[in-house]
Amino acid sequence: MDGNGRWAERRGLPRSAGHRAGVEALRRVVEASPGLGIGTLSVYAFSADNWKRPEAEVGALMMLFKTYLRAEIVRLKRSGVRLTVFGRRDRLPEAVRQAITRAEWETRNGGRLHLRIAVDYAGRDAIRMAAMQWASDAANSSLPPSREELGRYVAAATHSPDTSPVDLLIRTGGEQRLSDFMLWESAYAELFFLEEFWPDISAHILATTVEAFRVRDRRFGGLSLRTGS
Ligand code: IPE
Ligand code: MG
Secondary structure, three states, X not given: OXXXXXXXXXXXXOHHHHHHHHHHHHHHHHHHOHHHOOOEXXXXXXXXXXXXXXXXXXXXXXXXXHHHHHHHHHHHHXXXXXXXXXXXXXXXXXXXXXXXXXXXXXXOOOOOEEEEEEEEEOHXXXXXXXXXXXXXXXXXXXXXXXXXHHHHHHHHHOOOOOOOOOOEEEEOOOOOOOOOOOOXXXXXXXXXXXXXXXXXXXXXXXXXXXXXXXXXXXXXXXXXXXXXX
């Protein structure tokens, strides 16, 4: 969800106004997702490297997460959305941690969409923690873990109940990089880099991107099922 700050700066607004507009965009995307055949939606809200930002911006973001998690429960439940948060929890303010626990519990039965929000997340740290846990669990094993097995450890390392691979990865805001997001899970993800800033993302843009994803020829290293080549 990149481009909130630039969206605000273009309008002469503080960056925090961009983050608030970003929340609106997230609502639109969550709303539109089930109708587009999306069952799991993972969004990158705050990376482990975002702690480097000025304290005021980090504080505003933490406040926004707390408000979103508290205020959104009713709407999410009504729309059948289950919300979970993945990443590290131990560095988050206590009030944010509590809001996460509450929102996850309240929305646990949502079956239309699984919304996963990455907070204090880094893909390499997930793999690092997974390796460490596996090594301690399998101290006497002479075989390396299978991909599936290590994948379960990667998910567990970020408190995620979900081990599924990423099919479609969209980055908004014009940059073309992954910035440490879901590295393990994105091995065969189809990548889309959009010029639009995140607060400008509409249901229509999402639908167009999903359509473009559907006609991509996904071979997973094999041969095309479409043309045989
Ligand atoms: C939102 O966009 C992503 C978050 C870290 C919350 P940015 O804050 O990175 O916006 P730009 O890239 O400065 O425009
Ligand atoms: Mg950015």
